[in-house]
Amino acid sequence: MAKEYPLSTRYRAVGMVNGGTPQAAASEDLTPAAHEERSMLEQFKTIQARVDKVHVDGVGRTKDDLVQATVQPMFEAATLEDVITRTHEARTRLEQLGCFRSVGVFIDTSRGPEATEKGLEVTFEVQELRRIVGGINTLVGQNEGSLVLSCRLPNLAGRGEKLQGEYTYGTNKTTGVNLAFVKPFHNAAGTTLSTSVYQSGTAFPWSGFREIDRGLLLDLSFRSATDVLHSLRYDVAWREVACLDRATPFEVRLEAGHSLKSAVKHILTVDKRDSTIFPTEGALIRLNQELAGLGGNIGFLKHEAELQYNLPLPLDITLQGAFFCGHMKAMYPEKTYNISDRFFLGGPLNVRGFEMRGIGPQSDGSFTGADMYWAAAFHLYTPLPFRRSKGGFGELFRTHFFVNTGNIGNFRLSDDISRNAQILVSGLRLGLRDRRVHAAGRDRADSSSTTACRRACRRATGPCTGSSSAWASRFCSGGWPADGGPRQLVMIYSVLRRARGLRTRTRSNAGPPPGQLLW
Template identity: 80%
Template structure:
C-alpha cells in the first residue's frame, strides 16, 4: 500500500466535500486492520485512561473506518482535559508482528502545563469584565482541574471563585464541580448593591446526545445594601443579611446548529429551584425557555422565542427578597426598554415580581453585500424583530380564560430592526433601532438606537 500519513486539523468540524466523500467511498473497498496504536508524549496522564480512549480503533475493518475512528479517538483525547494538542498519523504496519493489510496509528500529544495563568476579557449581560485566572489542569492524571479566578466588571461587579472539577469519562460525560465564591454587583435600577458569599456543588451529565442536566446545591450568604440616600423605603426594608440554601435542576435540550446564529433546530430549557433547605429564605421557582428556528430560502431564518417564569413561597416562616424575584426588559431581553425597565416599582426603583412571560419573533438575514459564505460577513446578521412581554404579581385561578386575560392585560410591545455580530460561539453584540408602541406607567422605554452585548438573548 505504501505509506499513508494524515495530520488532523485542529477544530475542523466541517462536513466532507463531494470529492472527499468520493474518496471515503473508495477507502471502504480497502481492507485494513489496526496492529498497533502509539500515543507519544504522555507523562502524568494515566495509562488506563488513554487505553480506553483508543480502544475503538481496533474495531476498524477497512481504511475508511480507520480514518473516521482515528478522528473520533482524537476528539476523545482532546475532551479528556489533559492535552494541549493532539495530532494523528497513519502508517503501514512494520516489524515482526506486522499482519497483512495491517496499519499503525500514532497520536502525538502535548500535555497541559502543571500551572496555567492568564489575563482575559469576559462578555456578560451588557458588561465587559477583566478576568485574572490561574489553573492547575490534570492534577492527578485524569483530567481534574483546580482553578481560581478574580473578575472585575465595568458595572462595578467583582467576583472571586475557586473551583475543583472532576470529570468522569463515561458515556454520560459526568462532571462534578465544587466551588467557593464571592460576588458583588451594583443594581442601580433597583437602588441596592448585592454581595454573595457561598459554596456551590454541581453535578453535570448527559442523558442523550443533545440533552444535558445540571443538578446544583448552593448555600449563599447574601448581603443587600442601599446604593445611596435616594434608595426607596420599600428597597431599604429588604436590606441586610440572608442565608439561602437551595437545590436547582437545569434541563437543556438543544438541537440547534449554532447557539448564537442558529439557522435550524429547537431549544428547550427548564429550570426548577427549591430554596429553604436551611437558612431563612424559602421559595419554589420555575422557569422555561423555548426557541424554534425555521430555515427559509436565501439563507433567511425565522426564529420564535418564548420565556416564562413563576415563583411562590414554600414555608410560612421563610420568605424571599428583591434579589430573588424576576425582572424584565433590556437590549437583549424585551428590546425597546431599559435593562430591567419593566414592571413593579417604588419611587423609580424596580422591585421585581413573582411571574413574567416574554415572546419574540425575529427574521434574520445575511448582510446584503456578503459575496461568499465562510468569510467575514458570516460574523454578522441583520434582523427585523417584534417582542412583547408582561411581568407582575399575578394571582391565577382555575379559570383558564381569566388567567389568559390577566396575563395579557398590561403587556408591553416593541418592534424594530438592527445589526447583530457574533463574538465567537459565546456571545453576541446588537445595535438596534427600537420603536416601543405599548408601555405602562413607570416603564422606561427606549426610542431609537439601543446597544447590547451578552450571552443570553430573547
C-alpha cells in the same frame, strides 16, 4: 499493498480538516479537489484494513489507563473508512479529556515482525497542557464590560481534574472572586462534579440596591441522552443587600439586610441546535426548578422554562422563535424571600428595547421584581449585505431584526383560563428593532435614541413600541391613564436622523384622539 491506498493517509485527504467527518466533503459544492476526495472515500469503503498498533507520543502526567480506554475502540475497525472514522472519534475524545493542548494524527502502514497484511499503525502526537495557565480576558455582556484575571492548574492529577481561580471586575462596579475544582469521570454519561467557593458583589442601579453573596456551590452534571443534559446543584449563600444611595425608595430599604439561602436546583437542557451562537436549525428546551428552604431564612419554589426553535430559510436566513416564562411562590410560612430572588424583565436577555430589568412593578422609579413573568420574541438573522463569499471573518456578524413582547407582575391566577389570559396580557410591552450589525456571542450597547426609548417605556401605562434605526414611540392603549395625568405621545428620531440636521421634538397634549401621533 502500497497501491491499494496511500501509505501516509492524513485527515486532509478525506475531508477531516478542522474537526470534519469523512462524509463532510461529499456534502459541499464539488470542486475538482472535492471530486477527488469523494472518489477516494468510495474506494475506502471497499478496502479491508485493521489497526495493528496505536502510538501516543507526548504523554507525561496523563494516566496510561485513561489514554488506553480512549483509543481502544479503534482496534474494532474492519475497513479503511472505519479506521479513519474511529481515528477521528478517538482524536475528539482525547481533545475532550482536558489533558492536552493539541492532538495530531498520522495513519501509516504497519511495519515490523508483528505486522499483518492489511494492518495499519496510528500515531497520535499530543501536547499536554502546562501545569499552570493564567490569563487576562475581557467580557462584554448585559450592557457591561468586565475584566477577568484567571489562573488554572489543568490536569492536576492526570485525569483531567482542574483547579481554577478567577477575579472579575466590571464597569458597573461589579466584583467577583471564585475558586473552583472540577472532576470529570470520563464515563458514557459524561459525568462531571464541580465545587466552588465564591464571593460576588453586584450593583443594581435600576432597583436601587447592591448585593454581596458569599457561598458554596456543588454541581453534578451528566447526560441521559446525546442531547439531554442534567445539572443537579446545591447552593448555600450568605447574602447582604444594602441601599445603593440616598435615593433608594423605602420599599427597597425594607428588604435590606442579611439572609441565608440554602437551595437545591435541577436544570434540564435538551439542545438539538446545530450551533449555540448562531443556530440555523434545531430546537432548545431548558427547564429550571429550584427549591430553597433547606436551612436558612429563605424559602420558595421557583419554576422557569425557555423554548427556542430555529427555522432555516433561503439565502442563509434564519427565523428564530423564543418563549420564556417563570413562576415562584412561598413554600414555608416561617420563611420568605426578598428582592434578590424575584423575577425581573427587560434588557437584551429577554425583552430588548427596554432598560435592563426595566419592566414591572416599581417604587419611586426603582424596579422591585415580581413572582411571575413571560416573554416571547421572533428574530430574523440574515448575512451581512454585499457579502462576496462564504466563510471568513464576515461569518461572525449578522443583520438582526426582531420583535419581542412580555409581561411581569404578581399575578393571581384561577381556574378560569380566559380570565388568566387577560391577566397575563394586561399592560403588555412590545419592542421592535433592527440591528445592522450583530456580532457572534456579543450584544452591542444601544444607541442614545434607544436609551431614550427605553426611558420612555419605563413609565408607560400601555403598550410601547420602538425601533432604534428609524423611530420610537409611546402611546396609551386608549382612554385616560390610570394616574389621571395627560396622555403623552413621544416621537424620537434616531441618531442617524439627527446627524442629518433633524431635531428631536417632544410634545404632550391633554386630549388628542387615541393613537394620534404628535410631531
